[in-house]
Amino acid sequence: MREVSVELDCRGMVCPRPVIELARHLGDVVVGDLVAVVAEDPAARYDVPAWCRMREQEYVGADTAADGVARYVVRRLS
Amino acid sequence: MTHPGGYLDSASSEPLHPAARESLLAALDRGYADPRRLHKAARDARLLLDNARAVVAQCLGVRADEVTFTSSGTDAVHRGLLGLARARRSRGDVVLHSEVEHSAVRHAATWGGSPRLVGATGHARVRVGDLVESATADVAVCALQSANHEVGTVQPVGDLRLPHDVPLFVDACASMGRLPLPGGWDALAGSAHKWGGPAGVGVLVVRRGARWESPFPEDDRVDHRGSGFENVPAALAAAASLQAVVAEREETHARQHALIDQVRAAAAALPDTEVVGDPVDRLPHLVTFSCLYVNGEALVTELDRHGFGVASGSACTASSLEPSHVLAAMGALTHGNVRVSLTRETTQEQVDAFCAVLPAVVAGLRS
Numbered sequence: 001m002r003e004v005s006v007e008l009d010c011r012g013m014v015c016p017r018p019v020i021e022l023a024r025h026l027g028d029v030v031v032g033d034l035v036a037v038v039a040e041d042p043a044a045r046y047d048v049p050a051w052c053r054m055r056e057q058e059y060v061g062a063d064t065a066a067d068g069v070a071r072y073v074v075r076r077l078s
Numbered sequence: 079m080t081h082p083g084g085y086l087d088s089a090s091s092e093p094l095h096p097a098a099r100e101s102l103l104a105a106l107d108r109g110y111a112d113p114r115r116l117h118k119a120a121r122d123a124r125l126l127l128d129n130a131r132a133v134v135a136q137c138l139g140v141r142a143d144e145v146t147f148t149s150s151g152t153d154a155v156h157r158g159l160l161g162l163a164r165a166r167r168s169r170g171d172v173v174l175h176s177e178v179e180h181s182a183v184r185h186a187a188t189w190g191g192s193p194r195l196v197g198a199t200g201h202a203r204v205r206v207g208d209l210v211e212s213a214t215a216d217v218a219v220c221a222l223q224s225a226n227h228e229v230g231t232v233q234p235v236g237d238l239r240l241p242h243d244v245p246l247f248v249d250a251c252a253s254m255g256r257l258p259l260p261g262g263w264d265a266l267a268g269s270a271h272k273w274g275g276p277a278g279v280g281v282l283v284v285r286r287g288a289r290w291e292s293p294f295p296e297d298d299r300v301d302h303r304g305s306g307f308e309n310v311p312a313a314l315a316a317a318a319s320l321q322a323v324v325a326e327r328e329e330t331h332a333r334q335h336a337l338i339d340q341v342r343a344a345a346a347a348l349p350d351t352e353v354v355g356d357p358v359d360r361l362p363h364l365v366t367f368s369c370l371y372v373n374g375e376a377l378v379t380e381l382d383r384h385g386f387g388v389a390s391g392s393a394c395t396a397s398s399l400e401p402s403h404v405l406a407a408m409g410a411l412t413h414g415n416v417r418v419s420l421t422r423e424t425t426q427e428q429v430d431a432f433c434a435v436l437p438a439v440v441a442g443l444r445s
Contacts, residue, residue, distance in 0.1 A: 016414060043401045046405070046412045051370065
């Protein structure tokens with residue numbers, strides 16, 4: 001598991017909530033640092049990378065949280 | 079009608095064309111008998127069926143003996159794809175197809191063989207080279223759609239030259255009647271209710287000389303490639319509407335292409351909204367776009383409240399639902415998604431009204 005500065009607990013949320021949380025909390029990390037979204041929502045697998053492309057942030061990749069829920073890692077670029 | 083003029087979901091089903099209604103009503107009283115019998119009523123039904131087949135063949139530029147009416151577009155896909163695969167089963171069972179094929183192709187590939195998938199570009203266009211590279215000698219059949227049913231992108235079917243004599247199946251359900259057929263295929267499928275014919279009629283075309291074997295139990299009907307009692311009136315109505323649609327195609331195409339350009343521009347002007355699919359080389363009548371931070375189903379419901387019926391590839395109502403595999407394969411945003419598709423009667427005024435209401439609807443859902 002990668003070290004991230006902020007991990008957003010989006011368990012139980014349906015789309016587009018996880019991406020809304022990501023957008024809302026991107027500013028919580030400094031430029032160059034990592035923020036992660038933990039979500040069961042199947043759409044997050046596609047929508048977090050798509051959001052990064054649209055908002056010109058870096059999608060680092062997916063891993064899993066300690067409880068096995070998918071985690072999507074983003075690097076703040078701006 | 080729920081949507082007086084606001085029905086913008088022809089890609090799911092086009093309203094019945096007047097030519098189809100007229101033929102259907104006339105044929106209901108004449109086409110009831112079993113076309114395989116020898117008496118007068120049967121000969122009458124057979125005449126109507128053969129007539130429908132000849133008309134469809136002429137509209138598509140194929141031979142009449144290559145055309146089979148099936149019970150749906152899905153049935154035509156199953157028979158076309160799996161019939162080519164079955165005839166080549168001694169070589170292998172790999173079904174090669176793109177990630178952006180219709181679910182009918184995907185499910186048939188899983189059911190009848192070992193699927194091998196190739197990706198697509200950000201416009202959902204399949205690269206000919208990817209298919210050629212993956213078409214090894216153990217591939218039983220390759221499937222490529224004529225145009226994508228969700229985002230409209232036209233696929234390079236005519237440019238595809240498969241090695242090892244791998245046969246090509248083309249799912250033409252999204253484009254039949256709207257675009258001329260591409261070349262280079264062995265079997266092809268269409269669906270009448272997508273061009274303004276009745277539901278429950280599919281068209282299967284198998285090229286003369288193509289190796290095809292029925293993947294399902296044989297049935298002793300008029301046409302050995304189909305099964306079940308022929309729906310003669312519906313086949314005739316499908317043929318009549320296809321003829322009418324092809325006759326007016328040039329005019330419809332130009333009009334719808336321009337109207338969709340207008341919807342694309344209106345959607346692209348919305349903040350944080352992405353219009354997907356090829357902007358030019360596409361089906362004339364549909365466009366798909368995704369709005370960031372919006373629930374797709376809520377967007378459909380809100381547009382419905384304003385009188386517009388549209389489809390969505392989003393799956394935001396439950397965490398167990400998978401969103402559109404086409405959008406996912408393209409790397410497009412899957413939430414906040416709507417597909418707008420025009421009927422042959424959609425007017426400039428209706429498109430203006432849709433474009434006028436859209437910004438406030440999206441802004442309202444975001445706030």
